[in-house]
Amino acid sequence: MFPDAAALAAGVEEALGGPRARRRALANAMAAIADGSLVLDAGRTVAQATADLEALPGIGPWTSHYVALRVLGATDILLTGDVAVRAGARALGIPDAPRDLVAATVAAAPWRSYLMMHLWRAASPNRGGADAHS
Structure with missing residues (x-):
């Protein structure tokens, strides 16, 4: 029922508020998930997932580690800059x-x-x- 990554990539910039750069970074991440160049699943290590996320423009350590926490269920994340x-x-x-x-x-x-x-x-x-x- 939830929109897939391709639908999110196509509509996120218009649907969300906030800085344009943040919306663009999210759209790019969704497009990468949709085309398979970014894989976020339990089979990935935190190091692999965060490196792949941080290779995308606009995604930094806080975001990549937050995704690891929420998506991968990483148990040892401490966002010291938060x-x-x-x-x-x-x-x-x-x-x-x-x-x-x-x-x-x-x-x-x-x-x-x-x-x-x-x-x-x-x-x-x-x-x-x-x-x-x-």
Whole structure:
């Protein structure tokens, strides 16, 4: 029922808001999926998928790793540059500078994706963050 990649590639620039470059990057990624030059499935490693995604114009590490998290079910993704991840770390008393955050979460590997979702939630007081019960 959901539109296939070719349909998304054809209509995404007109259907979505946001910066033109972002819409173009999404359209290009959908076109690559549609023509088979980009394969995103559970048979791919995170390294393979992120490298292929980042080879596309406008796709950087945050996006490629987010796709690996959501599409491949990668369990050890930690988006240290994500503002909400860092805010959640601060709210929980975890170092929030990217290198310090990585160092502080080494023991959570290979499950840092789950930790990251907890950090996202902690960043929002209205959704269970540190200030939700104050």
